[in-house]
Amino acid sequence: MIEDEIIDALKDILKEGIELKKNLQSNDDNNMNYKNEPSLSAMGGKEITTPICTYEDLKQYISKIAKIIDQNGSTDENTGFHIHISTIDENIEVDFYKFMLLCSEASLLHNWGDRNAFCLNVMDVLTVLNIKEANKLKSKKGRVWNLEKRREHNKTNHVEIRTIGGTNYQRKVEQILSELNQFIEIFNRSIKNQNRDEAYKSILQEHMEILKSASEERKEKFLQLIR
Template sequence: MKPDRFGCELEFVVNDEQDALIIDKLNSLYGSDYLFDLKNSKISSDPKQTKVHYKYEASLESKFGRELTSPVCCFEELKDYLTQFVLIINECATTNILTGLHIHMSASDKSGNELDLCKYTLLADDENLLNNWGDRNKYCLNLMDIMGHLKFEDVILFKEHKGRVWNLLKRGSHHVEIRTFGGENYQNKIEQVIDEMKIYIEIFDYSTDDNFASVEYLNKLEKHAEKLDAMSQETIENYLTEFSEIGSFLTLSN
C-alpha cells in the first residue's frame, strides 16, 4: 500500500524582528491559505490541516522558536512546500541541534493491512535511516535503542508510557511520523531528505503487506530475535531501570 497523504513540519529559530517578514512572504505565496499564531503551539481553526501554519514552537527552548507546517498534500506538492519553506528559513532564521524536520505519511485507503511498526523500524534500520542524522534531542530518540532490548509487544507499552519521544511514531493504523531528519543547517540537505523519503515510502508499502518477506528482511528479523533471546533478564532489568530514569526526566521536562 503506497502512502498518498503527506505533510511536513520544519522547526527553526526566527531572527529577531523577522516574524513580520515571514508573514509577508506567506501572504505572497499562499494568499488566504495560511494561518499563524506566535503565542500558542496549536492552531485549532484548521483541524483537517488544509492550510500552511506558522506558529510558535516551545520545544526549541527559545521565545523565537517557530515551526512551518504544510497542509496535507501529495508527495510532489510536499517537495514544493519543502523548497518554499527552506527559502524562508535561509533568509529569516537559523537552525540548530534542537530543530528538526518531521514528515508525515499515510494512506487514505484504510481497507488494507495496518502498518506494522516493528517491520517498518527494522527495515528502516537495515537501510541505515534511523541513525545517520546523529543524536540530536529528546524528541527523536532512536526507536531501535529500545527495540534492541525488549520484545515488540513490550516496546509498545513501555515507549507509550514514557511519552512520544521517538524518531518513528505510529500516529494511526496507516499513518507514520518520521522524525529522523534535523540538526544544524538541516534545511540545506533537502535533496537528501527527499532521497530518504523515497526509501521510507517503499518501506511503508512493505510494512502494510503481510506477504512481504524478502531474504534480507527475514535475516534481519532472525538476527533481531536471536539477540533478544540471548539477553539475560538481569540485562533487561538494568536497561529498564536506566531507561525508566531517563524517561521520567523526559516526561517531567516536557
C-alpha cells in the first residue's frame, strides 16, 4: 500500500506530458522513472529519476521528491543523490579537469562525508586513496567517483555529480539547492574556449606543484582514472 501511495504521489508532481515509467531496464530520459535499485536490493531500495529538464523544473522536482521520500521511506549511508548537467549544444566541450579542481576549491567534494565505495572523492587519489583498490572497484562496479565525465556518443558536454547523499539527505533540500547553484556556476566556468581565467590558472599551478611531488607512475595512474 505504501508503494502505491508513493507512485501516486510521484504522478501528482509531474508536468503535463510527462509520464511515470516503472521498472524499465534502462531509464527513459524524457519521463520520470521509478524502479528497483540493485545496490539497495537487500532493503527493497528504489531509484527515482527525473526527466531531462530545465534548472527551474529540477528545483521543483528536488523539493517535492524529497518530501515524498521523507513521508514514505528513509535514506541511509548507502543512498545517494546524483545530478547530471549538460549543455543543449552537444558540440560544446567542458574541461573536466578544470571542473574537478574548481569544485574542490569551492569545498563541494566532501560536505556529505565518505558514504560508501561508490562515490569516492576524485581528489583523494593523490593523497589518500589506494590506486590499486580504486582500479579494482572501478572495474567491478562501474562508476565510483563523486564526479564523473560522461561520454555518451563521444560528446564531452555532460558531467555527473555524486557528492550528495547519506542518512536523511532528503531533509537538507536547502543545502542541496545551494550546492547545485555552485556546481552550475562552475560548470559554466569550465566550458572551453572562454575568456582567460586567471583565478583558475593560479589553482591549476598550485595543483601541478602537488602532482610534481608524486611519482611518475602514480601521476600516470591518476590521469588514467580521471580521463
